[in-house]
Amino acid sequence: MTSTTDGHLAADLDERRAGTSTPRFVAGKVGGALASLVLVVVLGFLLFRMIPGDPVATMTRDRPTSPEQLALLRERLGVDKPMWQQFLDYFGGLFQGDLGTSYMYSRPVADMIGERLGPTLLLVGTATVLAVLLGMWLGIRAAWKRDSAFDRVQTGVALTLWSVPQFWLGLLLLIATQGLFPSRGMRSPDVPEGFVAQSLDVAWHLTLPCVTLLAVIYAQYMLVMRSSLLEEMGSEYLTTARAKGLRDDLVRRRHAVPNALLPAVTLVFLQFGMVVSGTITVEAVFSWPGLGLLTYEALRGPDLPLLQGVFLVLAGSVIVMNLLAELLYRVLDPRVRAS
Amino acid sequence: MTSPAWQRRRTAAGQLWREFRTNRGGLIGLGVLVAIVVLAVLAPLITDEGGLDVITATGSPLEPPSGEYWLGTDVDGRSVLLLTFWGARVSLLVGFAATILSVFIGTLVGIVAAHFRGWPSAVLLRITDFFLVLPSLVLAIALSSVLTKGIWTIVLAVGVTSWPATARLVRAQTLTIESRPYIERATALGGGHGHIIGKHVLPAVLPLVLANTTLVVGSSIIAESTLSFLGLGDPTVVSWGSMLQTALSSGSVTAGAWWYLLPPGLAIVVIVLSFTLVGRALETVLNPRLKAGR
Numbered sequence: 118m119t120s121t122t123d124g125h126l127a128a129d130l131d132e133r134r135a136g137t138s139t140p141r142f143v144a145g146k147v148g149g150a151l152a153s154l155v156l157v158v159v160l161g162f163l164l165f166r167m168i169p170g171d172p173v174a175t176m177t178r179d180r181p182t183s184p185e186q187l188a189l190l191r192e193r194l195g196v197d198k199p200m201w202q203q204f205l206d207y208f209g210g211l212f213q214g215d216l217g218t219s220y221m222y223s224r225p226v227a228d229m230i231g232e233r234l235g236p237t238l239l240l241v242g243t244a245t246v247l248a249v250l251l252g253m254w255l256g257i258r259a260a261w262k263r264d265s266a267f268d269r270v271q272t273g274v275a276l277t278l279w280s281v282p283q284f285w286l287g288l289l290l291l292i293a294t295q296g297l298f299p300s301r302g303m304r305s306p307d308v309p310e311g312f313v314a315q316s317l318d319v320a321w322h323l324t325l326p327c328v329t330l331l332a333v334i335y336a337q338y339m340l341v342m343r344s345s346l347l348e349e350m351g352s353e354y355l356t357t358a359r360a361k362g363l364r365d366d367l368v369r370r371r372h373a374v375p376n377a378l379l380p381a382v383t384l385v386f387l388q389f390g391m392v393v394s395g396t397i398t399v400e401a402v403f404s405w406p407g408l409g410l411l412t413y414e415a416l417r418g419p420d421l422p423l424l425q426g427v428f429l430v431l432a433g434s435v436i437v438m439n440l441l442a443e444l445l446y447r448v449l450d451p452r453v454r455a456s
Numbered sequence: 457m458t459s460p461a462w463q464r465r466r467t468a469a470g471q472l473w474r475e476f477r478t479n480r481g482g483l484i485g486l487g488v489l490v491a492i493v494v495l496a497v498l499a500p501l502i503t504d505e506g507g508l509d510v511i512t513a514t515g516s517p518l519e520p521p522s523g524e525y526w527l528g529t530d531v532d533g534r535s536v537l538l539l540t541f542w543g544a545r546v547s548l549l550v551g552f553a554a555t556i557l558s559v560f561i562g563t564l565v566g567i568v569a570a571h572f573r574g575w576p577s578a579v580l581l582r583i584t585d586f587f588l589v590l591p592s593l594v595l596a597i598a599l600s601s602v603l604t605k606g607i608w609t610i611v612l613a614v615g616v617t618s619w620p621a622t623a624r625l626v627r628a629q630t631l632t633i634e635s636r637p638y639i640e641r642a643t644a645l646g647g648g649h650g651h652i653i654g655k656h657v658l659p660a661v662l663p664l665v666l667a668n669t670t671l672v673v674g675s676s677i678i679a680e681s682t683l684s685f686l687g688l689g690d691p692t693v694v695s696w697g698s699m700l701q702t703a704l705s706s707g708s709v710t711a712g713a714w715w716y717l718l719p720p721g722l723a724i725v726v727i728v729l730s731f732t733l734v735g736r737a738l739e740t741v742l743n744p745r746l747k748a749g750r
Contacts, residue, residue: 157590211659281725285681288704289717392589401686402704417687436590
């Protein structure tokens with residue numbers, strides 16, 4: 118996943134050299150993202166409607182059904198029409214916020230996703246903010262004291278966490294903190310009414326999933342912040358700052374770090390795809406009622422319309438986040454702004 | 457195979473090995489990997505496969521580690537040590553097979569996108585970027601949920617979703633190599649696409665692909681365990697991911713059966729970390745910029 122970032126930074130550099138004007142740059146990026154979104158929609162249709170074959174046959178596998186019932190079911194699900202017609206219906210439905218109807222729950226997929234969006238945003242948001250803060254802080258320390266014991270231990274820990282499957286880390290935390298934190302869900306049933314009590318209860322439930330997600334994503338921020346600061350450290354303006362008689366601490370805080378922040382800031386958006394993957398397993402472990410758990414539940418069926426809906430939302434949001442990263446990079450980098 | 461080119465390559469390989477040996481992390485990783493692979497291959501010879509069968513299991517459910525069962529037993533009374541041992545076979549098989557598929561697609565797309573000009577290569581590049589952005593796990597989940605469950609479905613799902621990074625890398629390297637004068641000379645002497653790619657580009661790109669491959673195996677093994685953990689693996693085969701899934705779904709984790717949880721997880725960490733160490737060591741040896749810079 119490091120190469121994902123590298124690839125994008127390299128692409129950004131190419132564009133910088135080309136010196137395209139801002140409106141053209143934005144239009145190009147937005148157009149590219151729109152094309153990607155259409156591709157995601159097509160891919161979703163291909164994966165969940167064309168490859169699996171007849172959903173009615175799968176659904177009625179264990180029950181005796183008459184041909185009339187089968188035909189009725191096919192008509193209700195809209196799978197009796199030719200493929201191209203199905204695709205047009207599905208594509209048109211998307212514009213009206215219609216993601217189809219779940220096989221398992223017989224409810225609109227869009228409603229089910231809407232209900233689960235909040236918890237996922239809470240989990241992902243909290244973990245990302247904490248990961249950015251922790252990762253940058255550790256990365257700055259590690260780079261400033263390069264090759265020290267602290268640096269080597271930090272890089273080692275980051276590498277090890279990189280090799281750890283997220284769900285296993287979650288399971289370990291569950292077993293290590295036996296009973297200290299709730300093992301599943303987002304709320305306890307017996308908590309009194311009132312904002313404070315409710316929030317505390319949610320925070321208590323949030324601790325373990327959040328720590329698990331944090332442990333896996335902070336390492337990227339740390340490594341990027343470290344290497345980015347290392348690149349700045351040979352710069353002459355730092356020698357100048359020191360020659361002025363600035364304390365080491367001030368040289369770092371006022372001069373080196375602001376210049377090294379850029380890659381880490383855009384990483385927040387670029388890394389979103391990895392965070393999304395992480396939430397699926399973490400939510401499955403802790404039964405956190407978000408999109409990840411919804412995916413996990415949909416896999417039991419498999420509930421194809423539901424899976425398709427979650428796939429569209431997750432993939433779509435990753436594309437939007439990447440677009441934001443590319444646009445933000447242009448806004449933040451003064452070298453690009455000036456041209 | 458005694459042509460000057462091959463002699464030169466053999467000397468280069470010897471040089472590579474000498475440099476690799478100076479990297480302690482890489483050497484440790486390589487040692488661990490060789491040991492694991494040998495043990496996994498020999499599993500049917502040194503252990504009794506019958507112990508994997510739920511019906512003939514001899515222990516009682518969830519026994520803690522003892523003299524008889526060194527790592528305790530699982531919910532069905534099978535030895536956790538034996539399960540972990542056999543799980544290595546699935547993880548390695550899927551890891552290697554998915555990597556071969558992924559690296560093959562990635563190298564092919566990368567070289568074609570760099571070597572040929574015009575719209576086909578632009579389209580290829582666009583597709584690569586599209587898949588690079590999409591989270592591969594989400595795509596792999598989607599693929600393995602609609603196909604028949606089984607080891608080869610997992611291989612396919614992991615393999616066809618993890619190639620874009622390799623493609624990007626190979627494309628960049630191919631572009632660098634093709635800008636060199638000796639390629640121009642080969643073209644001037646009448647070398648066709650096949651000759652240039654096969655004789656010049658491929659040998660120059662392969663070392664880098666090799667370093668990348670070792671890193672891909674690690675992430676493939678993690679992807680395999682994640683998919684199995686989500687219940688998408690082959691239900692008839694024991695893998696580390698499926699062991700962890702049973703541990704959670706049977707309530708063994710909440711019951712505090714740490715001996716059921718630690719072995720498969722640690723095995724994944726050790727094997728992936730070893731691949732990462734070897735990959736990083738290879739990268740350092742092969743990339744002159746890293747060597748001089750640090």
